[in-house]
Each structure stands twice: as structure tokens, then as C-alpha cells.
Amino acid sequence: MKLVMKFGGVSVADGDKMRRVGALVRKYEKDGHRLVIITSAMFSVTDSLNEVARKVSKGDKKAVHDFVEALHARHRKAAETAIKDERVLDRTLIVLNTRMDELKNILLGIAHIGELTPRSRDFVVGYGEKLSAPVLQGALEDLGLKSKALTGGEVGIVTDSRYGDASPLMSVTTHQVKENLDRLLEDGVIPVVCGFIGSTQDGVQTTLGRGGSDYTASIIGAAIKADEVWVWKDVDGLMTANPKFVKSAKMIQKISFAEAMELAHFGAEVIHPRALECAAKYHIPFRVKSLNDPDGKGTVIEAEVKVKSGDVVKAITNINDVSVITVSGASMVGTPRLAAKVLQILTDEDVDVLMISQSSSEESITLAIPKASGSKAQNALELSLLGSKEVREVKVEDGLSIVAVVGAGMKGTPGVAARVFGTMAQKEVNIRAIAQGSSELNISFIVKKEDARKAIEALHDDFKLGE
Numbered sequence: 001m002k003l004v005m006k007f008g009g010v011s012v013a014d015g016d017k018m019r020r021v022g023a024l025v026r027k028y029e030k031d032g033h034r035l036v037i038i039t040s041a042m043f044s045v046t047d048s049l050n051e052v053a054r055k056v057s058k059g060d061k062k063a064v065h066d067f068v069e070a071l072h073a074r075h076r077k078a079a080e081t082a083i084k085d086e087r088v089l090d091r092t093l094i095v096l097n098t099r100m101d102e103l104k105n106i107l108l109g110i111a112h113i114g115e116l117t118p119r120s121r122d123f124v125v126g127y128g129e130k131l132s133a134p135v136l137q138g139a140l141e142d143l144g145l146k147s148k149a150l151t152g153g154e155v156g157i158v159t160d161s162r163y164g165d166a167s168p169l170m171s172v173t174t175h176q177v178k179e180n181l182d183r184l185l186e187d188g189v190i191p192v193v194c195g196f197i198g199s200t201q202d203g204v205q206t207t208l209g210r211g212g213s214d215y216t217a218s219i220i221g222a223a224i225k226a227d228e229v230w231v232w233k234d235v236d237g238l239m240t241a242n243p244k245f246v247k248s249a250k251m252i253q254k255i256s257f258a259e260a261m262e263l264a265h266f267g268a269e270v271i272h273p274r275a276l277e278c279a280a281k282y283h284i285p286f287r288v289k290s291l292n293d294p295d296g297k298g299t300v301i302e303a304e305v306k307v308k309s310g311d312v313v314k315a316i317t318n319i320n321d322v323s324v325i326t327v328s329g330a331s332m333v334g335t336p337r338l339a340a341k342v343l344q345i346l347t348d349e350d351v352d353v354l355m356i357s358q359s360s361s362e363e364s365i366t367l368a369i370p371k372a373s374g375s376k377a378q379n380a381l382e383l384s385l386l387g388s389k390e391v392r393e394v395k396v397e398d399g400l401s402i403v404a405v406v407g408a409g410m411k412g413t414p415g416v417a418a419r420v421f422g423t424m425a426q427k428e429v430n431i432r433a434i435a436q437g438s439s440e441l442n443i444s445f446i447v448k449k450e451d452a453r454k455a456i457e458a459l460h461d462d463f464k465l466g467e
């Protein structure tokens with residue numbers, strides 16, 4: 001099979017882990033598969049790059065030196081642990097030196113100018129992958145494999161210039177990626193591609209948004225028409241509920257792209273939603289595999305998954321810490337534009353709206369957002385709306401959770417909502433707001449944070465997901 005395998009930051013967090021990845025890759029290559037590897041930055045590196053870029057843009061030149069030293073030491077150590085062969089190690093260390101110098105120079109530039117543009121930020125934060133990929137290449141070579149590390153630009157991923165959240169231009173990208181990778185695969189070389197980064201048509205580095213390495217895997221999978229994309233995790237595949245909450249939670253064997261996207265939206269931080277969208281569009285099956293059980297099948301995400309009768313609900317998921325904003329005012333009635341305005345204000349502030357519900361009297365609109373954005377959202381809404389006559393009050397409430405019941409089998413099955421809310425009534429869980437996607441793939445509702453666990457356990461039981 002032609003397989004694209006993506007390893008996340010935790011899986012390549014140090015030299016030992018990279019070696020473990022190498023051993024796994026070697027096993028699949030010996031079994032006769034053709035492989036393309038996508039790697040994330042080593043765990044927490046992207047965060048630290050973001051942080052240092054912000055810091056040095058305020059003129060903190062000293063921070064540059066300390067940061068680059070520490071980052072260099074961490075990668076050098078990983079290389080020394082993962083690579084025994086001296087020639088391979090030397091070559092890897094030279095690549096690291098060069099990249100570190102580049103990074104240092106750009107950070108000093110930012111410190112001197114005292115300005116961090118979206119373009120220069122993308123240049124900096126993409127270095128995590130530009131440093132991890134050569135080390136992983138070395139780890140593979142050390143195990144006797146032929147390998148070559150490539151940046152997003154080198155492999156041929158061309159994007160628009162929306163820095164921080166770029167999208168690939170798929171037709172050029174497909175053409176270039178296919179040409180570059182097919183040649184390497186024919187020569188028996190295992191490409192190690194930096195996740196997360198691409199390049200504009202003018203060759204300027206862009207990033208695909210946080211968590212974007214999954215997206216890189218789908219883009220590459222689509223371009224080379226891979227048989228499957230595998231995303232390796234340190235946890236089990238997709239679960240019927242968060243195992244921290246529900247002891248009997250089970251791994252889901254098969255799930256559709258649409259269902260998986262609902263799960264991703266409602267807090268199951270498994271796969272980047274754009275990665276799923278891309279794989280779905282190009283009909284590439286996506287598999288979540290567990291490093292703890294490498295021979296297990298994991299969870300397959302596919303276009304069409306047959307719904308077995310009686311199999312209404314796939315999973316219960318939750319977002320633990322949300323704020324609920326209620327915008328109310330009597331004269332909101334019949335002013336549909338206001339709902340649009342509210343959403344626009346939140347979009348401009350980069351607030352992720354998780355759920356919306358409007359009272360049928362149109363007297364108020366209720367939105368759930370991540371708690372971290374609560375005060376930012378309230379400020380922006382008050383500033384823009386309280387002056388207008390339409391709005392009387394913007395109220396924010398914390399300490400809440402969203403619980404979402406997800407499954408394609410809910411579509412056209414009457415009584416699912418009644419059953420969900422019946423169970424909640426029985427457990428005396430008070431429900432604050434409800435929303436159902438028109439796709440009927442989910443029913444989501446808001447409860448007090450301290451009730452969330454009880455609600456999830458009861459629903460998991462009631463729909464017999466642990467069996």
C-alpha cells in the first residue's frame with residue numbers, strides 16, 4: 001500500500017521516541033509498503049516559538065540568544081540519542097546548525113525592527129518542523145533506511161498568503177507534490193515532510209494553522225493518491241467518550257468523516273477538522289492508529305459508514321469549560337441582521353463560536369464560546385451593541401460545559417432527543433440551552449460544569465456505547 005503516516009509532537013518529543021518511530025517505519029517498509037512520513041515539531045516547540053517571537057518583537061534581544069541555545073541543545077540531544085552512526089549524526093548536526101543560525105538571524109531582525117508581522121511570525125513558528133524533520137531523517141537512516149527531509153515548500157505545497165491560516169492551492173500543489181514524491185518513492189527513499197508549513201507562489205513560508213500537520217498529511221495523501229492516511233497517536237483511536245470521564249469508553253472502529261468532524265468540533269481533540277475535510281473531499285480513508293497498540297486496526301474514518309439498525313449514537317463528547325453569552329433586548333424581534341452582527345463581531349475578535357441558539361420569541365440569542373475568550377467577547381459585544389437601541393443587555397456566564405451526542409444514525413430516527421433529555425431529567429441534570437445541527441448528526445446542550453461527567457456517563461450507559 002501507499003501510506004502517508006503522520007507523527008505528532010508527542011510522538012517525536014525526544015530522541016528515544018524518534019527511534020521508536022524509526023523502528024515502526026522500518027517495519028512497514030520491510031512489509032513492502034511505500035511510505036511518506038509527515039512530522040510535527042517536537043512537543044511544545046511551536047508554542048515556544050510563538051512565545052519568543054512575541055517577546056523579541058518588544059525588543060528583548062537577550063531572549064534570542066538564550067532561546068536559540070536551549071532549542072539547539074534540545075535538538076542536538078535528540079539527534080545524539082536517535083542516531084548512532086557518526087557520519088549520519090555529523091550531517092544531521094550540520095543541518096541543525098544552519099537552521100539555528102537562520103532562526104537566530106530572523107529573531108534578531110524582529111528584535112531590531114521591533115515589529116512582528118503575520119508573515120514574519122509564520123517564518124519563525126515553522127522552524128519547529130524544519131528542525132524535527134532532519135533529526136527524524138537521521139533516525140531513519142541510522143536504521144538502514146534511505147530517507148530525505150523536505151520542507152512544505154520543497155515538497156511542493158503552495159498556499160495562498162493568509163499567514164497563520166493558509167490554504168493550499170490544490171491543483172499546483174498536487175502536480176508538484178506528486179512529481180517530487182513519486183520520484184523519491186521510486187528510488188526507494190522515504191520522504192520525511194515537515195507538517196504545518198507551506199509556501200506562497202513567491203516562495204514565502206506560510207503555516208496551515210495550529211495543529212496543521214494533520215492537514216499536511218491529508219494534502220499529501222490527496223496529491224499522491226495514497227491508499228490511506230495514518231495519523232499515529234499516543235492515545236487510542238477515537239473513543240465513544242473521554243476515557244477520563246467514562247471507564248467503559250471504547251475505541252470506535254469505524255466512523256464517517258461527517259461524524260468525526262462533529263466530534264472534532266465538540267472538543268474531541270483528535271484530528272484537525274480541515275484535515276478531515278480534505279481527506280473526505282479527495283476520498284482518502286483516514287486512520288487513527290495508536291502507538292501503544294501498533295498492530296491494532298485503530299479507528300478508520302471513511303466517507304460512507306453504514307448505520308447498523310439500533311446503532312443511533314456513536315459517541316458522547318464534551319467541551320469542558322465554556323462561557324455562555326446571552327444578548328437580549330425586546331426589540332431584537334424581527335431584526336435578523338442583529339444575529340449576523342453578533343456573529344460578525346465575534347469573528348472579528350477571533351472568537352470560536354461553539355453553539356448558537358435563539359429563543360423563538362427572538363427576544364434573545366445565546367452563544368457558547370470557549371471560556372478563555374469570554375471577557376474579550378463580552379467587551380467587543382458591549383462596545384458595539386449597547387449603544388444601539390436594539391440591545392438591552394449582554395450577559396456572560398461561566399462554569400458551564402457543552403455535552404454533544406454524535407451519530408449519523410440519529411438522522412431520521414425519531415425520539416433520540418426525547419431519550420437524551422429524558423435521561424438528563426432522570427439524573428436531575430439541568431439543561432441551560434439546546435442546539436441541534438440541521439445535519440441531525442448531533443444534539444448538543446449546555447449543563448453546569450459539575451454536571452457534565454454525570455451527564456456523559458448516563459448517556460454513554462443509556463445508548464449502550466460501552467458494549
Ligand code: ASP
Pocket residue numbers: 008009040041046047128195196209210211212213214
Ligand atoms: N507544530 C504545529 C502545532 O503545534 C503543527 C502540528 O503539530 O500539527 O500547531
Ligand code: MG
Pocket residue numbers: 008211214
Ligand atoms: Mg495535533
